[in-house]
Amino acid sequence: MLLSQLAAIRIQVEWSHRVVSCHEDISAGQGGVVLDSGEKLEADLVVATDGVGTRSHGLVVGRMVEAKSVVMQFMDGVSG
Numbered sequence: 001m002l003l004s005q006l007a008a009i010r011i012q013v014e015w016s017h018r019v020v021s022c023h024e025d026i027s028a029g030q031g032g033v034v035l036d037s038g039e040k041l042e043a044d045l046v047v048a049t050d051g052v053g054t055r056s057h058g059l060v061v062g063r064m065v066e067a068k069s070v071v072m073q074f075m076d077g078v079s080g
Ligand SMILES: Cc1cc2nc3c(=O)[nH]c(=O)nc-3n(C[C@H](O)[C@H](O)[C@H](O)COP(=O)(O)OP(=O)(O)OC[C@H]3O[C@@H](n4cnc5c(N)ncnc54)[C@H](O)[C@@H]3O)c2cc1C
Pocket: 017, 018, 019, 020, 049, 050, 051, 052, 055
């Protein structure tokens, strides 16, 4: 359904690309991503859906956020 809707508004989907970083230029109202091929893509809007360990953390939070097991967080709390 999503793919057919994207096709209807002429948005092309490309598969098998890996994002290594995200960037934005607030004054220009532009953002984008850099792929592992080195290709730089610019866009009005970037929707990051790359799950845990997302490459967008550096931009949105200001640092990369390491995934941590809930059990380990509980154990850290208990021990100190
Ligand atoms: C073993 C296990 C069991 C789980 N069981 C449950 C459950 O029972 N119920 C429940 O609600 N949740 C469960 N979860 C959690 C659930 O899988 C996640 O919360 C959910 O998949 C998150 O969806 P997402 O779309 O944000 O990320 P994901 O499903 O992780 O999708 C991210 C996608 O982005 C791609 N990607 C990642 N990095 C990059 C990159 N740099 N460039 C390009 N693409 C990239 C990945 O290949 C992947 O296709 C489980 C998780 C695990 C590991």
